[in-house]
Amino acid sequence: MLAKVSNKDTQAVISALIKQAKKLPNELYKSLTWDRGKELTDHRRFTLATNIDVYFCDPQSPWQRGSNENTNGLLRQYFPKGTDLSVHSQAHLNKVARQLNERPRETLQFETPAERFNACVASIG
Numbered sequence: 001m002l003a004k005v006s007n008k009d010t011q012a013v014i015s016a017l018i019k020q021a022k023k024l025p026n027e028l029y030k031s032l033t034w035d036r037g038k039e040l041t042d043h044r045r046f047t048l049a050t051n052i053d054v055y056f057c058d059p060q061s062p063w064q065r066g067s068n069e070n071t072n073g074l075l076r077q078y079f080p081k082g083t084d085l086s087v088h089s090q091a092h093l094n095k096v097a098r099q100l101n102e103r104p105r106e107t108l109q110f111e112t113p114a115e116r117f118n119a120c121v122a123s124i125g
Contacts, residue, residue, distance in 0.1 A: 002093040004085075013039040014046050021050045027124050028117070031055055033065050067107070074100055 001023070003016040021029055031053045034040045043054040057064040078096050079085060101114040108116050 002097045004088070004090045004093055008039055010039055010041045014042050017046055018049045021046075021052055025121060025124055026051070028120055033057060033068070035062075035065060035068075070107075071100070074103070 001020050003020045005012045005016045017032070029050075029052055032046070033055045034043070035057050036059055040046070040054060040056075046052065047054055062069050075096070079088075098114075101117070102112050104110045104112050
């Protein structure tokens, strides 16, 4: 999921994360791992609103968020470094997310994230 934010302050980021988190089944969203960015200064508000635990990576330790680092690399194919993201609509971000979620991943034994997500949703209940 990609979320458009008006700016990178903690209020805007936390509000966008809460809105996106509420779109997913509770059983599938248990934690959020973040790097050391100040955008999540108010992470307690996120946890209280969503019941999702927030974990922070150690400084200079990108291997602690391997999936995130891989996804960032994939996103750079759509949005090169320095791209002004404010010109992109939420609809465009949703389209990019859908394309990435329909792309097979080696870490998923060449299933797509969408296939794995659908299997998880089907197993709930």
